[in-house]
Structures are given as structure tokens and as C-alpha cells.
Amino acid sequence: QVQVVESGGGLVQAGGSLRLSCAASGRTFSNFAMGWFRQAPGKEREFVAVISWSGGSTYYADSVKGRFTISRDNAKNTVYLQMNSLKAEDTAVYYCAVGKIPLVAGTQDYEFGSWGQGTQVTVSS
Numbered sequence: 001q002v003q004v005v006e007s008g009g010g011l012v013q014a015g016g017s018l019r020l021s022c023a024a025s026g027r028t029f030s031n032f033a034m035g036w037f038r039q040a041p042g043k044e045r046e047f048v049a050v051i052s053w054s055g056g057s058t059y060y061a062d063s064v065k066g067r068f069t070i071s072r073d074n075a076k077n078t079v080y081l082q083m084n085s086l087k088a089e090d091t092a093v094y095y096c097a098v099g100k101i102p103l104v105a106g107t108q109d110y111e112f113g114s115w116g117q118g119t120q121v122t123v124s125s
Helices: none
Strands: 003-007 010-013 018-025 034-039 046-051 058-060 068-073 078-083 092-099 112-115 119-124
Touching: 003 092, 003 112, 018 034, 018 092, 018 119, 034 068, 034 078, 046 068, 046 078, 058 068
Parallel strands: 010 119
Antiparallel strands: 003 018, 018 078, 034 046, 034 092, 046 058, 068 078, 092 112, 092 119
């Protein structure tokens, strides 16, 4: 059974940093893109970042470009999201997801098959 578990969320002041981790287990994920999404209260879930299966390509939402960095360690089946210069509007539950089709990196949630339970990030202004 595939399991995806996020960690690293918490409360931070505006301008601060957090590093989220996502550990996947149950099968090998090295051929699949991995992504981060977030959902703020009262809003729909939105794309944050995606990294290709090899780690060679990344793509970010405009709202986080230049502040967030996605990376992965295939030996550990783990993906990371380094979040710097956090803003109050970054407050949300952050979800990690594994791509549904090998070698394909998308930005839409239907392109991802396995999801974690989410980790709360709260940025105080």
C-alpha cells in the first residue's frame, strides 16, 4: 500500500523559513514526478511546485517563485520544500503528491495519484 507522509509544518513569523519533507513508501517513486499543493481556509487546493522524476526539472507557481525550492532524494523516496521569506498568504495545509504516470510532471491535481494527509503551515504577520 502506498503511503505518503508530510512533516515539517508549523507556526512561523512572516519573513521566516520552514522546510517541509515528504516521505513516500510502498513502491519505488524514482520514476515519478512529485509535487506540492496547498489549500488555504475557504479556498480551493492550488499547485505550489513540482519536480521531475530525476530532479532535473522543477516548476513553481508564480506566487512562490523565487521564495520556495523543491528538491528530492530518490535514494530516500523523499521530496522537500524549502520555504523562505514566508508571507501570511502562504498559510495553508500543504500536501505532497506522487505523479500518476511515470516520467510525466504535471501541475494539475488530477495528474497525481497518491496524496499525503497534509501538514499545516501558519505564517503570522
